[in-house]
Amino acid sequence: MRLIGIREMDVDQIENLIAFSLRLKAACRNGGELPSLHGKSVGMLFLEDSTRTRVGFEQAALRLGLHTTSFGMQGSSMSKGESLKDTVLTLKSEGIDGLVMRHKCSGAAMLAADLFEGPVINAGDGMHEHPTQALADAMTIIENRDSVAGLVVAIVGDALHSRVARSNIWSLTKLGAEVRLVGPKTLLPKFPAGLPVEICHDLHSGIQGADVVMALRLQKERMTSGLISSTGEFASLYQINSRALRFAKPDCIVMHPGPINRGIEIDDATADGSQSVITQQVENGVYVRMAAFAYVFGLNGEQQRKSKARSRAS
Amino acid sequence: MKIVLKGGRILDPSQDLDVIGSVVLENDQIAEIGTKVDERGADELYDCTGCWITPGLVDIHVHLREPGYSHKETIITGTQAAAAGGFTTIACMPNTDPPLDNPALIDFLLDQSSSPEAGGVFVAPIGALTQEMKGERPSDFAALKRAGVVAASDDAFPLQNSAVMQRCMELCRQVDLPVATHCEDQSLTMGASMNEGAMSAVLGLRGMPRTAEEIHVARNCLLSFETGCPLHILHVSTWGSVAIIEQAKDLGAPVTAEVCPHHFSLIDDQMPPFDTHWKMNPPLRTKLDVETLISALAAGIIDCIATDHAPHARHEKDVPFEQAPFGIVGLETAVGVTLTHLTHKGLLSPLETVRKLSTRPAEIYRLDAGTLKPGRTPVAQVAVIDPDLEWTFDVNKTFSKGKNSPYHGCVFKGKTMLTFSGGEVYRDQHWDKRPQVQNA
Ligand SMILES: [Zn+2]
Numbered sequence: 001m002r003l004i005g006i007r008e009m010d011v012d013q014i015e016n017l018i019a020f021s022l023r024l025k026a027a028c029r030n031g032g033e034l035p036s037l038h039g040k041s042v043g044m045l046f047l048e049d050s051t052r053t054r055v056g057f058e059q060a061a062l063r064l065g066l067h068t069t070s071f072g073m074q075g076s077s078m079s080k081g082e083s084l085k086d087t088v089l090t091l092k093s094e095g096i097d098g099l100v101m102r103h104k105c106s107g108a109a110m111l112a113a114d115l116f117e118g119p120v121i122n123a124g125d126g127m128h129e130h131p132t133q134a135l136a137d138a139m140t141i142i143e144n145r146d147s148v149a150g151l152v153v154a155i156v157g158d159a160l161h162s163r164v165a166r167s168n169i170w171s172l173t174k175l176g177a178e179v180r181l182v183g184p185k186t187l188l189p190k191f192p193a194g195l196p197v198e199i200c201h202d203l204h205s206g207i208q209g210a211d212v213v214m215a216l217r218l219q220k221e222r223m224t225s226g227l228i229s230s231t232g233e234f235a236s237l238y239q240i241n242s243r244a245l246r247f248a249k250p251d252c253i254v255m256h257p258g259p260i261n262r263g264i265e266i267d268d269a270t271a272d273g274s275q276s277v278i279t280q281q282v283e284n285g286v287y288v289r290m291a292a293f294a295y296v297f298g299l300n301g302e303q304q305r306k307s308k309a310r311s312r313a314s
Numbered sequence: 315m316k317i318v319l320k321g322g323r324i325l326d327p328s329q330d331l332d333v334i335g336s337v338v339l340e341n342d343q344i345a346e347i348g349t350k351v352d353e354r355g356a357d358e359l360y361d362c363t364g365c366w367i368t369p370g371l372v373d374i375h376v377h378l379r380e381p382g383y384s385h386k387e388t389i390i391t392g393t394q395a396a397a398a399g400g401f402t403t404i405a406c407m408p409n410t411d412p413p414l415d416n417p418a419l420i421d422f423l424l425d426q427s428s429s430p431e432a433g434g435v436f437v438a439p440i441g442a443l444t445q446e447m448k449g450e451r452p453s454d455f456a457a458l459k460r461a462g463v464v465a466a467s468d469d470a471f472p473l474q475n476s477a478v479m480q481r482c483m484e485l486c487r488q489v490d491l492p493v494a495t496h497c498e499d500q501s502l503t504m505g506a507s508m509n510e511g512a513m514s515a516v517l518g519l520r521g522m523p524r525t526a527e528e529i530h531v532a533r534n535c536l537l538s539f540e541t542g543c544p545l546h547i548l549h550v551s552t553w554g555s556v557a558i559i560e561q562a563k564d565l566g567a568p569v570t571a572e573v574c575p576h577h578f579s580l581i582d583d584q585m586p587p588f589d590t591h592w593k594m595n596p597p598l599r600t601k602l603d604v605e606t607l608i609s610a611l612a613a614g615i616i617d618c619i620a621t622d623h624a625p626h627a628r629h630e631k632d633v634p635f636e637q638a639p640f641g642i643v644g645l646e647t648a649v650g651v652t653l654t655h656l657t658h659k660g661l662l663s664p665l666e667t668v669r670k671l672s673t674r675p676a677e678i679y680r681l682d683a684g685t686l687k688p689g690r691t692p693v694a695q696v697a698v699i700d701p702d703l704e705w706t707f708d709v710n711k712t713f714s715k716g717k718n719s720p721y722h723g724c725v726f727k728g729k730t731m732l733t734f735s736g737g738e739v740y741r742d743q744h745w746d747k748r749p750q751v752q753n754a
Contacts, residue, residue, distance in 0.1 A: 103634065128518035191510065
């Protein structure tokens with residue numbers, strides 16, 4: 001199996017993965033039984049900088065008894081000019097059972113999966129998708145609101161360049177939410193017709209009545225390439241803070257897929273405030289990645305092979 | 315040697331001819347054409363019932379890749395692909411390595427293409443617009459023209475600097491050499507790999523806005539009007555470019571334009587996600603663009619069809635979409651795509667179809683081609699096309715080294731059956747399956 005993008009998944013698959021993640025979370029907390037992928041190996045092909053996501057996958061692998069081997073750009077044969085195709089085919093020939101891939105190019109995970117013909121998880125490809133992050137976000141919303149259906153979700157900031165935004169758009173709308181993208185014209189898709197979203201350039205109307213407000217990271221590069229005039233201007237127009245949140249529902253939750261630029265897309269007080277579920281998103285990321293491993297390796301909720309969570313971690 | 319092409323539909327736009335008749339080739343020349351010809355003493359007789367007999371097709375936008383990139387295509391494989399597509403004359407682009415910016419390289423190219431293996435296909439070289447295609451100093455156009463180039467172009471490296479373009483046009487005007495331009499303001503297309511539209515938004519690919527093309531179409535048309543230099547706009551892909559070209563022509567600017575088969579038959583939304591065989595520059599656009607391009611072609615605002623045949627090796631396309639090179643092969647699908655999408659839909663008459671694929675492109679670069687008039691081409695150049703043959707395109711069975719085509723597996727109606735260029739004959743495998751009447 002492969003987990004490349006939420007767009008190609010159906011509602012059942014999404015719901016099952018989240019339900020599975022919730023069960024894994026409970027099992028981990030109560031020392032319950034976890035599925036085992038002991039004896040399997042997975043290549044961690046991180047061809048773009050990422051610490052958070054890689055650590056999340058490594059943690060998840062550890063809890064399932066999966067062996068991981070890391071490959072970065074530096075020190076790998078790809079730095080000597082080997083193509084992605086040859087790297088993937090080499091790992092396959094060497095008997096690696098599965099792949100987790102992060103790449104700077106949109107579509108790279110699909111290419112790798114087509115070549116690898118085995119379990120592949122997309123850990124983020126260019127501006128395309130980041131499915132495990134979106135599943136963690138949906139799981140977090142469900143923990144706080146029971147259901148995603150009927151909620152209004154405002155995704156604020158640089159959605160144009162964001163794979164997290166794309167994956168979230170698909171998962172949240174498939175689960176029945178209404179999604180709004182809020183940001184300046186230069187940071188939102190000019191032709192959004194293919195995305196089931198509403199576009200809003202004004203923060204206040206964009207988060208009006210929202211149940212969930214999700215801030216996106218603003219890359220410094222957007223300023224140097226002239227897409228916004230300054231981070232200060234962006235913050236004054238689109239920062240999520242207590243003033244902005246007055247327009248959302250009083251009990252709305254605040255999310256951020258990280259890494260956070262405190263003081264730019266979100267202020268300190270809000271990031272650490274009572275409405276923030278940011279640390280919960282990070283924690284859930286691990287359970288989602290465990291579920292993702294189990295899913296691509298063909299284990300569903302009804303695990304055939306079980307083992308004690310603690311016994312292997314020691 | 316006497317060859318008779320018997321009883322086909324003769325379509326010769328150079329003399330507005332559309333009749334059922336026969337064509338006689340004698341000693342590599344067209345000897346006779348008409349409803350009653352002298353068949354006696356024919357060495358070979360081809361029954362062309364149900365087929366079109368047309369001037370050899372002319373493609374004025376081909377990348378032959380030699381010298382420098384013979385792993386993508388060679389002059390020989392490229393000309394063989396041309397013959398299989400019905401083309402007897404092609405103009406090749408200068409973005410080789412080294413680029414075709416001096417007479418010695420033009421000599422090499424002409425020499426290679428006149429080898430017997432090249433299937434008799436005539437290659438008309440297009441010279442580099444600037445030295446080494448660096449976009450700085452104009453090439454020596456007088457020397458290039460003496461060596462045999464038919465135009466000068468910046469294709470693949472669109473000139474960003476308007477002053478350089480203006481000077482190149484002045485100098486080309488002086489030696490009466492057409493300038494062919496790839497219109498793209500690259501400040502608007504940095505890092506982009508497909509049309510900016512709904513699909514690019516979904517796939518998370520940076521989009522090439524239509525305005526990036528149109529700004530340079532407008533600029534180059536204005537410079538052509540100012541300098542009087544004949545300007546040929548390569549691969550027009552947007553309705554906005556069409557509007558600008560129409561206006562430029564109305565003003566009296568010496569402007570011509572071409573459209574590629576993929577730009578009038580495919581749109582960006584149809585692309586299978588991240589399929590690099592659908593990546594070309596300019597990119598596939600939208601339905602409105604396709605409709606506008608087709609009506610502009612029919613109305614003559616766009617003068618002709620050209621393939622922008624751009625072969626690449628398999629490993630070069632087996633990479634993430636954004637890292638793949640632009641371009642698709644086109645010589646062996648041009649007739650199938652054009653007849654299927656334009657002629658059989660009634661959007662272009664058979665005679666006009668042949669005009670866009672042969673007579674008109676020959677006129678643009680003033681090539682001795684695109685006609686069946688005896689003595690008007692160096693040797694007889696004739697294509698026989700079965701307009702009704704339905705066939706499935708298999709990219710693994712092409713002559714071109716490049717297998718980068720979005721049309722693999724597509725069913726087309728219309729195929730080149732025979733291509734004659736002087737003494738050379740290309741014969742499609744489908745020809746032998748035709749029910750034959752009595753040989754002579
Ligand atoms: Zn071009």
